[in-house]
Amino acid sequence: MINDFEKQAEAFHQELYREYYLAEAGLKDELSIIPIYERYAHLFGEDVVRELLGLTQDRRRRYLAEWVTLEYLENLVKGMTESISNAMRQATVEWEGQQIPYHNLRPMISNEADMSRRHRLDELEREVTASANPKREQRLSKLHDRASDLGFESYIALCDQLRGLDLPSLTRQMRSLLNDTREIFYQRLEESLSGIEIRVEEASTCDILHLFRGRRFDALFPKEAMIPALTTTLAGMGIDMAQQENLELDIEPRPLKSPRAFCAPIRIPDEVKLVIKPIGGPDDYASLLHEAGHAEHFLNVDPDLAFPFKRLGDNSVTEAYAFLFHYLPLNHHWLHRILGIEDGSEFVRLARFQKLWFLRRYSSKLLYELELHTRLDGAEERYVSLLGDELGVAIPPEDYLKDVDDAFYCAQYLRAWIFEVQLRRFLENEFGAEWFTMRDAGEYLTSLWRRGQELRPEELATEMGYEGLDAKYLVEELVSTLSDARD
Template sequence: MRVRDVDGFEQRLQAYAIERSEEARAVRVGEKETSEQAAIVARYADLFTREQLIALEAAETESKEPEREAVARLRLTCQEGIVTAALAEREDALENALLAARVAWDGEELPIRSAQARLAVEPDYARRAALGEAVLAVSAGFNDERRSLLADRHELESDVTGISEPVARNEAEKGVLLRPILGAVDRARVESTPAFAPQRERWLDRLLGPERDETPTSAHMAWIRRLSPLEATYTKDRSVAVCLATLRALGLDLEAEKGIHTDLEDRPQKSPRACVIASDPPRVVHLITRPQGGLHDYEAFLHEAGHALHYAGCEASLPLSFRRLSRDHALTEIYSFLLDSISCEPGWHAEHFGLSDGEALDNADAARFSDTLLFRRYSAKLGYELDFWTRFPTDGGTPDGYEERLTAATGIRYPAANHLADMDAGFYSADYLRAWIRSAQLRTHLRREVGEDWWRRPETGALLRDLFREGTRPTTEEIAGRIGFDPLDTTPLVAELTAVAA
């Protein structure tokens, strides 16, 4: 089996990454009914061998910075590829089974993704709850295979990396400790709870109506996040135009970025979760949303625009390691969180939707409530996932603590049966939370350096474009240092969370 040098490995890895990304895109947007990732992995089997990994490890040891970090990311990708190659067929089978799964509803057999999307637009509280139960029942039917795949992945990763403890293994990959992050966000959640509690009651009453349960189930979260009672103001047909105008005010012209390809269509098999797939940045970056009406369409577009502009704005001369690869996703999430937080600015609501000052303040508070709810959910999710993976080598993974933690943090009941479907790979929850902290720090910096109306000033876009050019090279902790903050300083975040109900 051929062993490539660093340049040769990088060139072939780029071709592999493009093929896998385009396959994932086609399945995610509903253009394909089945996933064929396993076939792609098989075609590039020569990339992911123990011999190739040993060669990359040696090259990493011999390199100096910044080349050492670039090679380290190639080495980490090779490690992941060895594991993926062993599991690709089973992961394809699970993905295809989920695509084929149907939820019986109103005499129809809905694809599970269509049923999940319908939860955001079903206006009747009781029907929404019942549909959520039906979706959960179908999804939970795949939990045994999910758990089996997690167990086999754990064993393979332990073998390939030489680190048997899952949390330590992930910390080595990210280059950060996870429990201090949990401690920081837990403190922020506790400190902001007195402001959140009345805000939660006020907005759940308005969004769910008088018939709501004291503790609604997560079946209602898509409806809540959509802020559906405000749909008449935040119509589906205006979302793209308003978001593009918002970005242009910052000096960020998304339409002029030739590398960004948008997919905003509504298809039955299209995932309701918006995303960006950076197949070959800066040349090919896909921005994917599924608009359904409501403020969340605008937030989702701005969020994904942050990712898309970041990847499409990187220097084309950067190596693959700094254009596409990263140790985690915390850096790119900073830019997404910053842009979607514009919906929390009353002035934005007044400017684009002709609202009175009072209406704009109220609707901005609704957006802050939605964001706060999500932050609290993810802070609890990280705590659960750290416990889950700490126990995993001995108990194989259980839902213990999932429902209790998330429900206590949000006031929304998250059924235990959802604990595996809700688990993103690689402690992505920690990446989100690092970005939550950092984006609050960055907003504080922008208010100080640019002004309170940073969200419509081209100086903000100029600062972001400078950061985008670096691609994925810096860490989010490095960004904190540049703007004068300790990475775990949650003071700006707490100030925003506690100002929500003011």
């Protein structure tokens, strides 16, 4: 029964990702996933979930149980999910006599150099966000109730047990990260904001968005050099992208194509799409490299692995491979070799501070989400005070639900950030500071990618000689690289 079930699950997964790909790549007018869920509804019945939850002793079934349970929950609220997303897709605001789609506001805010205009745009965006909050709250309450109906102590317990997140240990490690990086963070915050003439007391998250947009660095990251930067990087590790027949690199401009790069692993490893609409600039480079990390992982998975090991399991693993490439531009050797940049220190300094911002943001999101999923009452105030205290700028209360991904995805990112530093240190020790130019490093990475997501990051870290997942390397790196006056 289980083999047949896995085949069906894989078929569902392929249809779903093909649909996402077609819609996001602009090859189709709209996304239509409800008919796919309906066709495969038998996979997500309550009886199936209960049966699989009773079979979690072996890993292959545990990964299936995790996935089926989360899809079962999503299936129960999919009407609400879709109505929130459609309402946001259709929403517009009036700005200087024009109707601006809600989804275009973010890029406008990040590019707006005038602070008062930026804050007005941000207010317009927040009003629309708030309009969907009653429905978001309803959706979340239903997820909480259903988790209890399945016999879990809480939604938190369901996520923690099924996903193997080890939330107590992660929470401890992230609290230390927040403490140990607090001083350097506040110093850098003040210094970076004063560089764009903003006083910390007046700043809000939309100013941070503008700060990290870093337009002055666009010239270092030209649009034309993006794809060559990627192919040259991979070639350095002995990976010839042109020879990867299972990869489709889609760079064609289409009006409906998503402005953000993405990877669609449709059939693993036989059909993987890497989609981008190149515009250039540091963010666009980071997102291309990030998605290329996912793509190389999925392209190299052993075709003989069972579906749960090819695609399910712990996404912290694939996110860590994505981060490994994503953060290459923070490496002076990479900037010099690949983009011919002689002195990238100004850029690297900002990019490192941005990384610390993200780590503090996700660490405080984890603390907030643990409270949110315990008690919905007063969540808005807790969101503002908790994140505000750790990030030092005004936090928009309207985002208290929009800013939350289901099932503690924030924890998977945090685990990935921790593991990425451990993996990179291992690569540097084995292959040198310019590991990304070494064939042996490419071979080693390929051997990791081959294993899909059968092993968890703590197990991979242990194989590399560490004592499991350990945030101390990440904290050390953040503090030491940010403390150097110049490097």
